[in-house]
Amino acid sequence: MVIRLAKKEDLDEIVEIEKLSFPNPWNYNYFNAALNDLLIVYEDDSSRRVLGYLVAVCCKENRALIMKLAIHPRYRSKGIATKLLKTTLEMLKNMNVKEVEIDVDMMNKNAIKLYEKLGFKIARTIPMNSEDESFYTMKLKLY
Numbered sequence: 839m840v841i842r843l844a845k846k847e848d849l850d851e852i853v854e855i856e857k858l859s860f861p862n863p864w865n866y867n868y869f870n871a872a873l874n875d876l877l878i879v880y881e882d883d884s885s886r887r888v889l890g891y892l893v894a895v896c897c898k899e900n901r902a903l904i905m906k907l908a909i910h911p912r913y914r915s916k917g918i919a920t921k922l923l924k925t926t927l928e929m930l931k932n933m934n935v936k937e938v939e940i941d942v943d944m945m946n947k948n949a950i951k952l953y954e955k956l957g958f959k960i961a962r963t964i965p966m967n968s969e970d971e972s973f974y975t976m977k978l979k980l981y
């Protein structure tokens with residue numbers, strides 16, 4: 839397993855996973871722009887395929903936002919998101935980031951469990967028209 843910064847050549851595989859993972863997927867151009875932020879991929883050793891990715895953006899006051907995280911549906915529940923997140927949190931810590939935030943759909947119980955396992959706590963609810971459109975903002979302090 840290799841966890842590394844993404845390259846332009848990875849973007850087609852990332853977009854494919856994105857389409858399989860979200861109802862309103864980001865397109866190629868969004869991910870191309872994310873190469874200027876922190877776009878990290880999990881690559882399988884033997885096939886050299888990208889199995890998952892994460893996008894983080896650093897903001898003011900030593901804060902970072904995780905904008906995207908997805909694993910190819912065939913490779914879920916194998917601990918890949920956990921490894922990708924742990925590596926990212928280490929990288930952010932080394933960049934002196936003190937707090938990490940993520941907005942997660944209230945109905946996305948698997949993702950909420952994943953973030954809670956890594957220490958994130960629900961900080962606020964962002965209500966929308968219905969519960970299935972509402973979000974939690976989850977936060978983790980690194981220092």
Ligand SMILES: CC(C)(COP(=O)(O)OP(=O)(O)OC[C@H]1O[C@@H](n2cnc3c(N)ncnc32)[C@H](O)[C@@H]1OP(=O)(O)O)[C@@H](O)C(=O)NCCC(=O)NCCS
Nearest residue numbers: 859907908909914915916917918919920942948949951952
């Ligand atoms: C959410 C997602 C990133 C999890 O990736 P993953 O590699 O399958 O996650 P992991 O194998 O590292 O799981 C870690 C923990 O998350 C929770 N979890 C993840 N998938 C789960 C599932 N299908 N059922 C129950 N719990 C689950 C569990 O607590 C799990 O720990 P455990 O295995 O010790 O029980 C993946 O399902 C995905 O890409 N979903 C679609 C996109 C998405 O929703 N992204 C998050 C946006 S905020």
